[in-house]
Amino acid sequence: MLDKSTFTPHGRHLIAGEWVSGETTFTSEPAHGPAHDYSVGTPALVDRACEAAEEAFWSYGYASRETRAAFLNAIADEIEARAEQITEIGTQETGLPEARLQGERGRTTGQLRLFASHILDGAYLDRRHDAALPDRQPLPRPDLKMVQRPIGPVAVFGASNFPLAFSTAGGDTASALAAGCPVVVKGHSAHPGTGEIVAEAIHAAITKTGVHPGTFSLIQGGKRDVGQALVQHPLIRAVGFTGSLGGGRALFDLCAQRPEPIPFFGELGSVNPMFLLPEAVKARGAAIGEGWAASLTMGAGQFCTNPGIAVVEMGEAGDAFVSAAAEALKGVTTQCMLTEGIADAYKNGKQRFDTRNPVRPVLTTESEGRNASPNLYETDAENYLQDHALGEEVFGPLGLVVRVSGPDEMAQLARGFEGQLTCTLHMDEGDTGLAQRLMPVLERKAGRLLVNGFPTGVEVADAMVHGGPYPASTNFGATSVGTLAIRRFLRPVCYQNLPDALLPDDLR
Known part of the structure; x- marks a missing residue:
């Protein structure tokens, strides 16, 4: 294990094994x-x-699966060796609780180890062979x-809401x-x-595995010109x-406008509607409302899978669901949001709902500074379908x-x-017919x-x-x-009448 003392960042970029300073700096804005x-x-x-990544591809892109798996496992080991330091600075920067950062760290190392096992298995290669028929x-x-082959250097943008698992x-x-x-x-700034500190872990794994x-490479901060330069390189x-x-x-448009367009795999946002079917609402609408409130406010609602919309029929059962959700939301304390900018965007999103008719406020609160409190609104289907803004994500x-x-x-x-990203059905057995109608x-x-x-x-799994x-x-x-995420960075290559000496190792 490494020294458990407080981690003090040096503030440099990691470029092809070297820690590099820039001409200008920015100051972080931690929650505490x-x-x-x-x-x-x-x-x-x-x-x-990018030049270094291209040079590396000539060896790493043709390395054995065993070599790549060992590298992935070494990264996981080095992240775990820095566990306490990662949690400390992660909670300071994001305001997320320690338990959340610890769980996310486990998810991050678990992903690395899962992919190591996945490539060793070899099924992802989708190897195919049509034998010659000379007669x-x-x-x-x-x-x-045929086999799947790596495509070359990839650009990755760190996410604001997952400092480890999506960064x-x-x-x-x-x-x-x-x-x-x-x-x-x-x-992400x-x-x-x-x-x-995670880049330090990867750097240590590079040194360990050779x-x-x-x-x-990790490039910190930067304005739009950095992102533009990266996707257009x-x-x-x-x-x-x-x-x-x-x-x-x-960024997607920039990728498409390149002289040689490239794929942009962007996960951009979702309101993740839930459809509450009648029999389920009659039987347990209040319990569903309480569960929704818990999911809606988890992590201050800063999940891309946050279920922002619930669809339910009018009537007493639906009213009970709404009342239970509102009552549960009243008991939720304010939570720190990831950045001042995200907190401001949340306030603006609430204001958008406050100024729309006929949107009825069920529960409204005022959020101050970087803290957020829950809000709940209600409208009808006709109004929703006519007002596109009601379907826009409020983070x-x-x-x-x-x-x-x-x-x-x-x-x-x-x-x-x-x-x-998701759609949810809350249903009982008597709702099966309506559920079957909705499924297509x-x-x-x-x-x-x-x-x-x-x-x-979101479970990290094969399916x-x-x-x-x-x-x-x-x-x-x-x-x-x-x-299946690995398939984004592979392409199929067919080899016709090649002798074994010219084939990739995975096809020999």
Whole structure:
């Protein structure tokens, strides 16, 4: 184990094995504890990191799966060796409680180890072989072999709401490294110290395992020019992003406008609607309302899977659900948000609901500074379908109940939703017919469908899909969580009539 003393950031970038200072600095804005100065990223540093990543690809991209698995496991070991220091600076920067950071650290190391096991298994390679048919008429068939191969250097943007699991060594980085792709990370300025100490762990793993130092670089801070330079650098082959719709769409457009366009795998946001079916509401509407309040306010509502909208029929049972949710929300204390900017955006989102008619406030509170309190509103299906702004994500503990007149209007409303990460059905056995009616619609709307649960909490597993139709994500055929995430950074290559000496090791 490393020294358990307090971690003091040095504020430099990690570029191909070297800690590099910049000409200018920015100061962190922690929720509590000391602020620190960090070097500001530049397009010149981006170019340097991308050049190193391309050079590293010639060895790392062709390294054995055993070598890459050992590297991923070494990163996990080094993160765990810094566990207490990571928790300390992570809580200072984000305001998240220690238990949340400890759990997220376990998720981060678990992802790395899962991908190590996944590539050793080899099933992800999707190896195929069509043997030659020299005597086939009217034409012979050549020998054809196919395997998935890494695409090259990948850019990853750290997320504000997950300083570990979706940032420096998070799911995008882990899956890209597992695929054989060097990574250049643009760290998030909300938690630069957390990014730095995790980069130190990756650097230590590089030293321990002997992989090329250009396999990983971290560029801190920087303005839009840094992000633009990264996604438009000609050596970058794909981009992983978790963040806002506006920022993600801007980067997506830049990727498409390149002389050689590249895929942008952006997870941009979702309101994750829940459909409460009549029999379930009659039987346990109050319990569902209490559960919704807990999910809605978990982590101050700063989850991309936060269930922001509940759809329920009008009537006494629906009223009981709304009342129970409101009562539960009253008992939720204020929570610190990740940044001042996120807190301001939450207040603006609430104001948007306050000024819209006929949106009825069920529970309204005033949030001050970086702290957030829950809010709950109610409207009807007709108004929701006519007012696009009601379907825009409010990042924080704000919920909207949409009341419908019956099954027909519920089905109509389901068709009116944009793409989502998740859709949830709360149902009892007597609701099966309506659920079956809704399923074809919901399958087209979301990447993950749930029954009698809440979408906060995304299991890292083989079958998980964390993605969905736009605007939930920019590529509906991909996921940013689970082992299938590796497929974003691979491409199929077919080898025709090649002798074994020329084939990749995984095909011999």
